[in-house]
Amino acid sequence: MSDNDKFAEWLRSARSASGLSQGKVADAMNAEGFVFYQQTIAKVESGERPVRLDEATALARIFGVDLGDALGTTAGGGSKHAPPAEGDAPTLPVSARVIEKLRGARRANSVSARALAEAMTSAGYPIQRSVIANVESGRRAEISVDHLVAAAKALGLDPSALLRRVTEPCPHCHGTVPEGFTCNTCGGAA
Structure with a gap:
């Protein structure tokens, strides 16, 4: 089995x-x-x-x-079928956080998935709109570094700033973007 x-x-x-x-x-x-x-x-x-x-x-x-x-690989006990403790916040994998930031930036800039796919393809990273949709919906859980760089550049973002924002606040907006604005450094939107 x-x-x-x-x-x-x-x-x-x-x-x-x-x-x-x-x-x-x-x-x-x-x-x-x-x-x-x-x-x-x-x-x-x-x-x-x-x-x-x-x-x-x-x-x-x-x-x-x-x-x-x-x-069944450990002998540990634990309370089976108990709900998670209150306040247990999961840590999303880095790819999931980056995908979340890219999706937010795409939406904040009113860029369709099709337009993003076309811009990425024009920049030398051939991709279909359906792949963008699968990534953003979670059907595809991870993205490559090449995907990150191509998508960030197509959205006018600095890929390294986007990655920094996943682990620490943006040095420009410090994670707080005014309502109705998008940070040009990290792509964060309010």
Whole structure:
């Protein structure tokens, strides 16, 4: 049995024991910073959709267990099926944060996904609008450095400032952009 199959079996069991619907688990995943639907949970539970490591970790956290416990690889106890502690804020992977900033900058500058794809392609990074949509919706979880640089330049942003903003406030706007404005350094918008 593969780890994915073990995880799918654990998820079915944990969800059943908790009394949560697939929709409620999807809502909890969305609160963790992912884009999940009831159908996504159904596909993960059936083994039809492989689960990524960051997703599996978040799902285990939702049920109050360590990922190793969910996969049966640790002997740790923990309160199974307990909800996450109040105030437990997940740390999004760097790609997710960068994607969030790029999407915000694209929207703040009223640039369509199609226009962004065309600008990136013209700059030497061939990409389709559907890829931009998949990245921004979470169906594609990570972006390459090349994608980051091409998208940032197409949006008139400094890629290094955008990355700095993921880990620390922008040196120009300090993370607080006035209402109705966009920071030219990091792309942050109010």
